[in-house]
Amino acid sequence: MKVSTLIKSVGLVTIISGAGKLLGFARESIIAAYFGTSEVADVFFVASLVPTLLFTAIGTAIQAGIIPLFMEERSKSGERARDLMSLLGTFLLMVSILFIGLAILFTEPLIQVMAPGFSPEQTVLAVEITRIMIPGMVFLTLTAISTGVLNANKQFVLPAFSATIQNVVIILATVLLASTYGVYGLSIGVLIGAAGQFLIQYPSFKKMDIGLNFHFRRNKEKIIKIMILFYPIIIAAISVQMNSLVDRMVSTGLDTGSVSALNYANRLLWLPLSVIMTPLITVLYPSIVEGALESYKKFFGIIQKGASLIIFASIPFMILMIIKGDNLIQLAFQRGNFTSEATGLTNQALVYYAAGLVFFALRDFLMNGFYALKKTKFAMYSCLAAVIINIILSVLLSKVMAVGGIALASSISMLIQCIVLFGYLLNKNGRSQGYAVEFAKETAKLLVISLAVTGSVFLAVNLLPEGLNILIETTILTVLIFGLYLILSAVLKVHTMKPIVQKLTTKRSFLK
Incomplete structure (x- = not known):
């Protein structure tokens, strides 16, 4: 993909995703206003994990696995690609229906395992609302199939718009129904x-001429071969979600509101990730697959550039959340039943989640690289190891740091996984030593810049007048952080800034 095309695609997806995530943020803010960090909120956020885990088991595997398979078959024949997707999509849809049936049957023991600290009343409520949400997995599976196919054809707009539809529906349901039905x-x-997400994509997906194909017995060998490739992706996807499950399981044994605080902090953390990083990861994935099909050199070049962009873009958000996370939480959530005490509890989690923001984004990007290479087992093992590390650290750190310890455990596990994944790709590359030295130099520059920006912001906080409006204060500090970060990056000639500086210099010369 050309740089200009990449920038346009990322920009368009960023705008659409940004609108969707802002609505998602509004959704969380409205939920917080209605339910705060109450026992009911804790129940809802645990209950919502059951359909999330089930969908992740299939949905992530579909989106990550379909693109390489579809593009490989399409290079041979468009008809073969469509036939494969019809067969695979139908099979996975049947699997999702089976999962729904099992989940409804075993909802109560699932909740008891996921929330051992819940009272009997909370468990009963969690079971009831879980069974309401579980059927949505059918629509989420269909959405994942259509998203994978559309993205493989480099159609990113409608898949990016899906989240907007879902958030609008949830906001309306909360406002119109929560007062009466809770x-x-x-x-x-x-x-x-969940149904709305698929319906918005259906017109474009229908044009791909992909339908239902129930000839499973005739294509048994093909399905088995694909499932062998897919099962590590499914396990890896479940493992990624297990980190959230571990956080919430451990937090059910802490003070009331701890589950909700972790959820709200996590939502705030994922706002910049979803708006800035996810579009970049989504748009680059087909190019990564193309690179992997052509040569490892081209593949690793895309991985290196993508990783550098993600790290560079993540740092200023990380600094802002660590220094003024309480302001962000107040602006986003503190109204209605969400009190100042809830803000303090949520900020304990946000600070330590934010410390690992770079690694949360980088992990997803690197995982896509392994899926493109079809190194799915290594990706699976790295995710399972990260879950084990997260479990051990969450239990230990929560005893001394409460929700902050749980968040810190997640960040540390992400850091370790990123080191393992990138180290594997680096060693497989023939010029690993040269890349390692270059990467170390760039990391050192970014570390110096981050420390300088952080010190300047702390000084600025002390110089600002007391009683300043929180929105004005947050805006001033945000501009200061991003402005200083970009200026120092240009001065120290950070590699990621070079194309921007060259473009600005060219334009200035042209105007002269």
């Missing part, structure tokens, strides 16, 4: 929102 109304909104 958390049940919110759960119904989640179910309808």
Whole structure:
């Protein structure tokens, strides 16, 4: 993909994703206003994990696995690619329906395992609202199939717009139904929102001429071969979600509101990740697959550039959240039943989640690289190891740092996984030593810049007048952080800044 095309695609997806994530943020803010960090909120956020885990088991495997398979078959024949997707999509849809049936049957023991600290009343409520949301997995599976196919054809707009539809529906359901039906109304909104995600993509997906194909017995060998490739992706995807499950399981044994605090902090953390990093990862994935099919040199070049962009873009957000996370939480959530005490509890988690923001983004990008190479087993093992590390650290750190310890455990596990994944790709590259030295130099520059920016912001906080409006204060500090970061990056000639500086210099010369 050309640089200009990449920039346009990322820009368009960023704008659409940004609108969707801002609506998602509004959704969380409205949920916080209605339910705060209450026991009911804790129940909802645990209950929502069951359909999330089930969908992740299939959905991530579909989106990550379909693109390489579809593009490989398409290079041979468009008809073969469509036939493969019809067969595979139908099979996975049947699997999702089977999962729904099992989940409904075993909802109660699932909740008891996921939330051992819940009271009997909380468990009963969690079971009821989980069963309302679980059928949405059918629509989420269909959405994952259509998203994978559309992205493989480099059609990114409608898949990016899907989240907007879901968030609008959930917001409307909360506002219109929560006062009367409580958390049940919110759960119904989640179910309808899942259906809306697929319906918005259906017109474009229909043009791909991909339908239902129930000839499983005739294509048994092909399905088995694909599932052998897919099962590590499925396990890896479940493992990634297990980190969230571990966080919430451990937090159910802490003070009331701890589960909700972790959820709100996690949502705030993923706002910049979803708006800035996810579009970049999504748009680059087909190019990574193309690079892997052509040569490892081309593949690793895309990985290196993508990783550098993600690290560079993540750092200023990380600094802002660590220094003024309390301001962000107040602006986003503190209203209605979400009190100042809830803000303090949420900020404990946000600070330590933010410390690992770079690695949360980088992990997803590197995982896509392994899927493109079809090194799915190594990706799976790295995810399982990260979960084990997260479990051990969460239990230990929560005893001394409460929700902050749980968040810190997640960040540390992400850091270790990123080191393992990038180290593997680096060693497989023939020029690993040269890349390692270059990467170390760039990291040192970014570390110096980050320390300088952080010190300057702390000084600025002390110089600002007391009683300043929180929105004005946050805006001033945000501009200062991003402005200083970009200026120092240009002065120290950070590699990622070079194309921007050259473009600005060229334009200035032209104007003269």
